[in-house]
Amino acid sequence: MEYALLQDNGGSNAPSYAAITKLEHWPEQPQGREQSLVSQLQTTLEIQQQLNIVSMAAGKLLPLAWLQVHTAVGDFIASGSKAAIYEHRSMLILNQQCLAELVYQSDSAFTPMLQRELLQLETEWLFALRNALVVSRLQQMALKDTLTGLGNRRFFDDSLNKAVQLAKRYDDSCGLMLLDLDNFKQVNDIAGHSTGDELLIAVANTMRDTLRITDSVFRFGGDEFAILLSAADTASAELIARRLLKTINQIALCQKYQVTVSIGLALLQPDQSLAQLFTAADQALYQAKNAGKSKLRIAL
Numbered sequence: 001m002e003y004a005l006l007q008d009n010g011g012s013n014a015p016s017y018a019a020i021t022k023l024e025h026w027p028e029q030p031q032g033r034e035q036s037l038v039s040q041l042q043t044t045l046e047i048q049q050q051l052n053i054v055s056m057a058a059g060k061l062l063p064l065a066w067l068q069v070h071t072a073v074g075d076f077i078a079s080g081s082k083a084a085i086y087e088h089r090s091m092l093i094l095n096q097q098c099l100a101e102l103v104y105q106s107d108s109a110f111t112p113m114l115q116r117e118l119l120q121l122e123t124e125w126l127f128a129l130r131n132a133l134v135v136s137r138l139q140q141m142a143l144k145d146t147l148t149g150l151g152n153r154r155f156f157d158d159s160l161n162k163a164v165q166l167a168k169r170y171d172d173s174c175g176l177m178l179l180d181l182d183n184f185k186q187v188n189d190i191a192g193h194s195t196g197d198e199l200l201i202a203v204a205n206t207m208r209d210t211l212r213i214t215d216s217v218f219r220f221g222g223d224e225f226a227i228l229l230s231a232a233d234t235a236s237a238e239l240i241a242r243r244l245l246k247t248i249n250q251i252a253l254c255q256k257y258q259v260t261v262s263i264g265l266a267l268l269q270p271d272q273s274l275a276q277l278f279t280a281a282d283q284a285l286y287q288a289k290n291a292g293k294s295k296l297r298i299a300l
């Protein structure tokens, strides 16, 4: 095991430290706390849960206020974290591969001895973290449309279920938009499949950019998309739908090949089931398609 202090951020008022945790070979484990931490970490493949376990273990070494991990599959913050003045950062490296960066914060300083103790703790996390990252990456891949990076149909089904349950629990609403491009087939026919792909990616990016962070976009396949609007009312959902009609029409490739979008919108009604909401949006889309190109229809 190698250990190196990288930098001491002397510029800021609060001292900040950075370290690298590297593991080339499984270290000899002392008996006691360390073994029990490894076995605790092996009980879960959830990064969030592993982080909470590490946070509890680190909390025995110092008055830990904040623990965060940055990974390729997202950022996670340990439960109950609160910002504090002293910060210590550490890169977690396994077999020359950077797994993550850990950020600790505390109201007391990160002395070199404390950093060594944290390093030991990080070393015990490396294998379990590597496994959790692999699982998380596979889960993400299984839920993503590979062309556009949007959520796929499976992810949509889960998300719609959660959105409807949340809306019902909090006596709120949610909106569902189903979208289908018009004239898309001719892009493939005229310009080839790769231009068709390029157009689909541009449409996906435009949808992402047009929506709020709390809304989610999915691609069902082909030129069919869905959007879940959280806590939506009819007026704001209609505004978003009309904005989408406009922004998608403005995409250069869409203009070049006369591709537009048709949208069916439905808002969850108090006694409506998930299936009824979907049917309502689907029927609205059907009406929009029948009404011509670039149309919006809202389920009543």
Ligand SMILES: Nc1nc2c(ncn2[C@@H]2O[C@H](COP(=O)(O)OP(=O)(O)OP(=O)(O)O)[C@@H](O)[C@H]2O)c(=O)[nH]1
Binding pocket: 147, 180, 181, 182, 183, 184, 185, 186, 188, 192, 193, 194, 195, 196, 197, 200, 221, 222, 223
């Ligand atoms: N480039 C590309 N084309 C795809 C992909 N998936 C499906 N398609 C094509 O998308 C087309 C969808 O067909 P339609 O829905 O009839 O296309 P359209 O011209 O928009 O039809 P209207 O909705 O009636 O206007 C088909 O030609 C599929 O082959 C993909 O991932 N990439």
